[in-house]
Amino acid sequence: MIIEPRTRGFICLTSHPTGCEQNVIDQIEYVKLKGKIDGAKKVLVIGASTGFGLASRITSAFGSDAATIGVFFDKPATEGRPGSPGYYNTAAFEKHAHQAGLYAKSINGDAFSNEIKEQVVNLIKEDLGQIDLVIYSLASPVRKHPETGKRYKSVLKPIGEVFSNKTVDFHTGNVSEISINPAEGDDIANTVTVMGGEDWKMWMDALQAENLLSEGATTVAYSYIGPDVTKPVYRNGTIGAAKDDLEKTAVTITDDLKSIGGKAYVSVNKALVTQASSAIPVIPLYISLLFKVMKEKNIHEGCIEQIQRLYSQRLFGGDLDLDAKGRIRVDDWEMREDVQAEIAELWKSATTENLSEIGDLEGYSNEFFKLFGFKVAGVDYDADVNEVVKIPSEQ
Ligand code: NAD
Ligand code: NA
Numbered sequence: 187m188i189i190e191p192r193t194r195g196f197i198c199l200t201s202h203p204t205g206c207e208q209n210v211i212d213q214i215e216y217v218k219l220k221g222k223i224d225g226a227k228k229v230l231v232i233g234a235s236t237g238f239g240l241a242s243r244i245t246s247a248f249g250s251d252a253a254t255i256g257v258f259f260d261k262p263a264t265e266g267r268p269g270s271p272g273y274y275n276t277a278a279f280e281k282h283a284h285q286a287g288l289y290a291k292s293i294n295g296d297a298f299s300n301e302i303k304e305q306v307v308n309l310i311k312e313d314l315g316q317i318d319l320v321i322y323s324l325a326s327p328v329r330k331h332p333e334t335g336k337r338y339k340s341v342l343k344p345i346g347e348v349f350s351n352k353t354v355d356f357h358t359g360n361v362s363e364i365s366i367n368p369a370e371g372d373d374i375a376n377t378v379t380v381m382g383g384e385d386w387k388m389w390m391d392a393l394q395a396e397n398l399l400s401e402g403a404t405t406v407a408y409s410y411i412g413p414d415v416t417k418p419v420y421r422n423g424t425i426g427a428a429k430d431d432l433e434k435t436a437v438t439i440t441d442d443l444k445s446i447g448g449k450a451y452v453s454v455n456k457a458l459v460t461q462a463s464s465a466i467p468v469i470p471l472y473i474s475l476l477f478k479v480m481k482e483k484n485i486h487e488g489c490i491e492q493i494q495r496l497y498s499q500r501l502f503g504g505d506l507d508l509d510a511k512g513r514i515r516v517d518d519w520e521m522r523e524d525v526q527a528e529i530a531e532l533w534k535s536a537t538t539e540n541l542s543e544i545g546d547l548e549g550y551s552n553e554f555f556k557l558f559g560f561k562v563a564g565v566d567y568d569a570d571v572n573e574v575v576k577i578p579s580e581q
Contacts, residue, residue, distance in 0.1 A: 187573050189268055191560045193357065196465045198558040202567070203263075203575045205559025206274035207281075212562075213241060213490040214282055217248040220494050225250035225502040226319035226404070230306065232257045232297050232389060235272025236557070237460050238408050239323030241489035243279060245497050246319065253289035253314055257297050257306060259326075263573045271558050273577065280578045289313070291579040297324055298385050300332045303392045310393075316400040317393065322386045322407040325462050329380040332388070340380035341424050342466050343369040349418040352536060354471040356464070356550050361538045364467045369424050381428035383407070383435020390439050390450070403448040405439060406501065407432055408455050411517060413526055415533055416472050425466075433513065451506070453514040455492055459553035471536065474545035475529045476520060481546060485519045488553075492516050 192199045229246040233239035234256030246252040256276060263269035276292050283290035291309060295302040310317060330337045343366060350365040369377075386407050393399050409429045412420050420426055432452060439450035457476060463469050480486040487495070496516045500506050509515050519525065532544050541547055555561040 187266065187571065188568065189571060189573065190567070191555055191558060197461060198555070198560075200268045200558065201271040201274060202268070202559035202562075202565070202571070203274045203277070203573060204569075204571050205556075205562040205565045205567075206271050207278035208562045208565050209556060209559060210240075210244070210275055210278040210282065213244045214248050216490050217245050217494055220249070220498065223249040223498050223502050225252065225497055227252050228314045228317050228400070229254045229319045229321065230257070230310070230317045230393075231255070231321045231323065233323035233325065234258050234292070234321075235260050235276045237323065237325065237458070238455060238489050238493060239321060240272075240275055240279070241493035242321040242323060244490065245493045247279075247283050247288050247290065248286070249494065249497060250502075251288060252319075254283070255306065255309060255314070256290070256292045257302065258292070258294060259296055260294055262294075263575060265574060268573045269575070274559060274575055277575045277577045284578060292577055294577070294580065296330065297389075298326075298329045298332060303389060307392060307396050307398065310398045311396070316398055316403075318400045318403055320390065320393070320403070320405040322389065322405060324385070325460070326380060329385065331379065338376045338379040340377040340428065341369065341373045342419060343367065343373055344418040344423045345369050345374065345427070351415060351468050352471055352533070353467045354474065354541060354547070356470045356474065356547060356554065359538060359541055359547055361471065361536055361541055366419055366467060374424050374427050377424040378428045378431045381425060382431030383433075383438070386432065387435050387439055387442075390442065394442065394446075399443070399446055399448060401446055403443065403446060404501070405448070405450045406514075407436065407450075407452050409433060409452045409513070410457065411454055411521070412457060413472065413521075413529065415530070416468050419466060419468055433511065436512070451514055453496055453500070454517045455496075456487060456517045456520040458489060458492075459550055459557065461557060464554060470550060471541075471545070472529070472533075474541065474547050474550045475532045475536065476525070477546035477549045478544065479525050479528045479532070480519065481549070483525065485525075487519070
């Protein structure tokens, strides 16, 4: 079939298998070009099909020749209906990993559930024995708690008071004023339950209970801080409360891993275009200004550049360069004073009329479509494509 983007608000309903494969190939090529990383050899990535998790899987496999197991929640294609991008990405990743002689298997299902944890435990027992590195990169709006069966929903709200600021509809370029009502009821607790550290710890407990972590095993989860303009809705908001919890959990897990000399870290990454960040008001305007400024300064990075740098310079580079709170910081370039000062200036003057000039609105929009395999350089979108692609290890 011929597949075209079909958007509804902040989501795209279709995705393109050839474009997704090209995205994966481009990331593989980038990692290979950067050279070998003396890193972990047996890697479990939870949230492995898109964004930072996919970049982590690619960097482990093609940077360190690692065997990888990927866990994610994606929709396979059916006749006439494209699958989700993460499904196509993983099919492409496995194909290229296998061609390179690398072990790669995938488990598609709810990572929050006991069943999926059990499946992963069994797969590790059968195939890899022990794991050296666990990347925890889930981003989900909901979590069904494995003990109670209760479904929790996370929300993106400020805490305490209404937050008003500018935002942009990146499809139209329209800049407007938006007000977001503060969290109420159980909003904060629910968001912490979904995006906090409880599930990360459950994964590590499940692995450790079965002796599936190697001596000195490491685990890393991803976090975000960001600038003052987004603070009320991000870091000081409900999602920030969840990130605080995630960051605290790193200390607990490190404690749990003492007997094997293991360590848990949080890496604070830079703001990138993802489905999730597109849905948070104010953030898209910030990102479009951020991209403009960072591109002008030649320090722009996408997921793969971020994770390749995290691995080669921090995790396996001999210097974690932790901040005062014990976190790895690869948002260091985003948070640079000169970068933030320029954005703060641009922020004040940003309007519908000037945003395409002072901000990288086009870059934002292109990145958004790229998430779904569209607008990828080198792909012929007029060509007939087979939408039903299978993940090799699932056949
Ligand atoms: P993403 O949406 O691209 O990836 C999320 C992954 O989680 C996907 O592989 C998806 O399949 C998987 N997933 C979601 N729910 C699942 C479930 N129930 N079971 C199994 N898999 C599930 O997200 P991302 O932007 O790469 O974010 C990953 C982490 O990085 C998050 O913790 C996020 O907060 C953090 N982070 C994001 C940004 C950003 O700007 N996007 C910046 C810094 C940190
Ligand atoms: Na991810």
